[in-house]
Structures are given as C-alpha cells and as structure tokens.
Amino acid sequence: MNNRIKPESFAELLLANTPLIDVRAPIEFQQGSLPGAVNLPILNDQERALIGTTYKQQGQEAAVKLGYELISGAVKESRVQLWAESIQANPQTVIYCFRGGKRSQITQQWLREIGIERPIIEGGYKAVRGFLISELERYSQTHSFRVLTGATGSGKTRFLQELKNEIGLVDLEKLAHHRGSAFGSMGVPQPSQIDFENQLSLKLIRLDRDFPKDFKPLIEDESRLIGACHLPGAFFESLRSSSVIWIDEPLDKRVDNIFKDYIVDSAIGLAVASIPRCAEEVEILKSEALRLFDRYKNAVKAITRKLGGLRAQEILVDLLAAETQFLESGELFANRIWIEKLISWYYDPMYSGSLEKRQSHVLFKGSYEACLGFCRDEVTVSRP
Template sequence: MVIKLSAQDFLEKGKTIPMIDVRTPAEFEQGHIPGAVNIPIFTNEERAQVGTKYKRSSKDAAVLLGLELVGPKLSVFVKRAKKIAVNGEVLIHCWRGGMRSGSMAWLFETAGLKPSLLVGGYKAYRHYIRESFSWPTNLVVIGGYTGSGKTEVLHKLSDLGEQVLDLEGIANHKGSAFGALGQDDQPTTEHFENLLGQAWLEFDHSKPIWTEDESHAVGSVWINDPLFAQMRKAPLLAIIVPKSERIKRLVKEYACFDIDLLKQMCKKIEKRLGGLKVKKAFDSLELGDYATVADITLDYYDKAYGHGLDTRTTQEVYRIEIEKDEPEQNARYLIEYLQKLK
C-alpha cells in the first residue's frame, strides 16, 4: 500500500529515508528538495516529446508514447531505488504528485519496495517552505560597514552554539561587486530558497537566529519577500569597526586574487566611484598597493551603507562601536549585548 504524506511529514521522514525526485534533470537542476536523489522517469527531451504529443494529439496518445519511452528503463529504476533504499523504504515525488510519481510508486511497490508519496508533489513542498518564512521567529540581524568581519562573526557565533542563517554562505556570494571572487557557482534563486528552507525548518524559533544584513539580492539570487520582511523588522546590531581595521581585512581577503580580476570588479562600480578614482585604483593595483584600493572602494560602500542605516524606519537599529576586528571576541560581545536588550 502506497502511503501519502504531507510536505511536513515527507521532509521529516526524508531525514532518514531516501527521497526520490522523478522529475526531469532540468527540473531537478532548477531546484529540488535538498538531499533528494534524481531518478527521472523522462529525460528532458522525452518529456518535451510527450508534452508535444499531448497538445497536438490527445492525452491517450501521450500516455502511450510515455509507456514506450519508459518501458525499457523500468528495471534500471528499480535497481537504482533498491541500491539506496533503507529497509526497502523510499519517498517519491514529482511536480504535482500526479502520474509520474504515482507510476513510479506502483512500479516500486510491485518490485517489493515500500513507497510513500508527497501529496501535491514538489509544488506543495515549495508552498510549505515559503509559508514557513512567515512563521513567528526571533531573528537578529548583524549589520556593519564593508570589511567589518560580519561573516566571520556569524561563523564564530555558530561555533559558540548560536543558531545562524548564513545567507552569503548558502548563496556562494559575499554580497558586493567583489562578492563572487573565490566562490563556487551560485545556485538558482529557487534552489537558494530551498537551501534556506532546509536550515530555517531546523531552527528553534523561540531562540535567537542570527543572520547578516543583506539587500534583497545576494549576487544573482534573491531573498524571498517573507524572509526579507522578517529581516527588515528584526533588531539590527550594526558593528562599527574603524576604517583602518576594515582596510586590513579587505587586503587580507582580496590581495590574493589576480590583478585583472580585481580591475574587472572595480569597473563594475565605476559609475559610482568616478573615473578618476577607478584610475587611481588601477594604478595602485599595478603598484601592489592594495590598501589604497580598499580605501577607495570603501568610500563608496560606506556612503551607501551609512545612508541605508540612517533611512531605516521599520527596524530597531543599535550602533555598536568596536575597536578591533576580532571575530570571536566580537561574537561574544554581541551575545552579551543582545541579552542586555531583553
């Protein structure tokens, strides 16, 4: 008997039982439940063929074509599923919880496995995680000027046992014009949201959840509206670190990159910096004077971030003066500071 599960129950069982996504490789690549294994019933091309047959002929003709395409692969599907099944159990889903997942569940049950289906499919899962970002929560946002070491402070908070939502880590981007340097390829916005959801659902929302102040876009991905709204109404602890300390950090983080790459990044903000400052930055790069380059770019970033802080109207903003860029010590200080606010 095939068991049918809600998105919440499906994800809970998916912690110990393999989740099989039977959608096409293209659908899977666009976004999938983290941890799911793709065993596609159709290739990308086959699904297009079936869709075309459905539109130009009939549903019955499309089903027959589908059977012809899938028939030779049935034993392969079963072998792959049995290879990953835990105690013979598998969780299956397609896009809407319709014919593709239902057919695969029938096949696996016939082959002696114990399949469970996600009611409403991947679409229901997406609705569930998007809805979860509106749950009452206890978010705390860490802000501060570029080079303040906010990301490293977040990592130290995690080391100290605090709950952390690392937006930049999940996005594979540091959130600035230079943010893609040294990073892996970014996920799609859809899968970025899925990865955020994976972390979000594991949090104890009665306790603080720390995250970093970001704009709606982190590189090429987009923070969804419900989560961004939570960030905008959460208290913001802005760590104010001296510019000299921030320049040291930026030199340490970026001086290892090729000069031509750094020039390309400077070019991205040329309109905001001005041609003369970009020329000075280029000349400084040629001389190996990375501190001057950092100083020039901070002029732009500091003005932009300072204006953002001054114009916030829906958020508690606490400016915290910090003398040194010492991430662990600063993380401990933020924990103490938050406790005093309560």
C-alpha cells in the same frame, strides 16, 4: 506501510534531512528542487518534451502509451537500477515528481515489482514548495531578528562562523553562495532563486523548532540582492525593521580583514604560499590567481558609474600594479592600496547612507570582540 507522505508530515520529512529522489526531468530539477534531493529522472528532457507534444496533439491516452514505449526494456531496467542503488545507499528515501501523479506513482510501482517499497509525496514537489513558501512568509511576519551590521571588512561573516554552534543564526551568504557585493562571488555557482528560498525556509523552520517562539535569530545585514539571489519581500521587510548589533572597527583593521579574505586566503595567496609544490601545480595556481585578478578588475568596471570614472580608473591602475607585483616578486602588500580606496570611496559611503535611511534601533555598538561578548551574554539561548 503508508505509501504517501501527507502535507501534515512535510515539516518532519524536511527536518529529518530525508533523502529524496526527484524523478522529474533535469530541466525541471535545475529550476528548483527540494532540499536533500537527487535527480534520477523517469523521463529525460527530450522524452518529456516529446510526450508533452503528443499530449497536446493527441491526448492523454496517446501520451501515456508513448511514455511506456519510450521507457521500456533496457531503458526501464537502467533507470530502475539507478533508483534501487540510490535507495540501497539511503534506505529512508522518499520519491516525488511535480504533482505526485503518474511519474512518481509509476516509479513506486516499478520499484515494488523488484521488492522495494518506498513512499511518494502526496501533491509532489508543488505541494512541498507551497508549504515552504507559506512557512517562509509566516515566519517573516511573526518574527524579528537581531541584525549583525557593520561597514565592509568588519568581519561579519567570520563573526557568524564563530557563533554558529552557540546561538541560532541565519547565514544568508552561505545559503546564496555569495558574499553579497560586487566582489562577492565565491567561485561556485549560486543556487536557483527557488532553491535559495527553499533552503532559507527550511532554516527558519528548523529555528522555529529548536528555539522558543520569542527567540530572535542573529542574521547578517544584507541588501535585497545577494549576487543573483534576492531576499523574499516579507523576509526582507522583517530584516530591515529589526534591531541591529553594530560592529564598529577602524579602517586599517577592515583593510586587514579584506586583504586576508580576498587576497591571502584566495587563489592569489595560495599561489605564493611557501608550500612545496610541483611545477605543474604552481602554474595552475598562478593561472587561477590571474583569473581572480581579472574578476576583481571586472568588478571595479561594473561599479564605475557609482564609483566615478576617475576613481574607478585609479583603482584599476592600483590593481594592475598589485598584479604586476604578484607576478614579478610574489609579494602581495600592494593589494592593500586598492582595497583601502575601494572601501573608503565606494563601500563606506554606500553603507552609511543605507543605515541612515533605515534609522534602525541599535541594540549594541562596539568592536568585533565587544559585539561577540554581547551576543554570547545576551543572545545565547540554550537548546531544549
């Protein structure tokens, strides 16, 4: 068996969704990891720090000796057992550390001692990370996109969801775990910037494999920042220079969409849904709803300078009225008032200004349904 995955096989490794064991310390894993990896470290954070200090003060030989002393006996057995159990559940597992050096090699050797033979990645995490950055840059410089644009509430995210099994597309908000606005938190942690870039690169590599070279994937229009994640420079430039498909929906329909996404389908809507629940569950949902109202109020405060003090205060009063209505009667319609003001006073002017500056070439402009039909007719490319 070839016991090393070489650089020319990195794309195949990632495209196959190969299970990976990352034996780096947890602090390294949290900063960024490879798609499909689980962290089963050979050294925990404290052990790694202690060995690093020893290396600096006494040299490599002393550091290696300390490592074997720290990871011996029951400690070694427990970690080898974790690796073995993971490999038993995922027999195609590949192992990596930072540079493909001692940590992955020792892991491989210890597994071999109990009869398990698994390959390691040549060059480790650093080599694959370099490959992913290079591929992201290459794709961005050699491809353009069809950018799905439209004012806030046009239903762009739902549009991508409808087409996800029909055409090649990139859902940046899904990769970033964020809807891309001051109100866009999905209630789950965003990935690290490195993990976001790695997943984006892998998505582009997959599109490159599955579609013709001149294919232009559909992608939602985004600003440089999606929550805490930012789009890499070359990729963002390609996005901004690409032609657009423009969903043009009236204000009342956009208010309906935002009301559904951010109120009815949120913890607020669940708290008043006519589904039989025990008293304890009702209280939990109510608490989650109130936290969401607080998050919306904080989001308005965060954009006060751009929105304007008086307008921000008016929207906050409307939000409080909607929260009061929710608590007193379980009704939700008052939320439409602050949603419409926020769209009209903040998002629409910001969107119009951005699109005007870019002077983008418009491939098609129409209603949600008309744009959907255009994409199905003009963009769909059958997979080989």
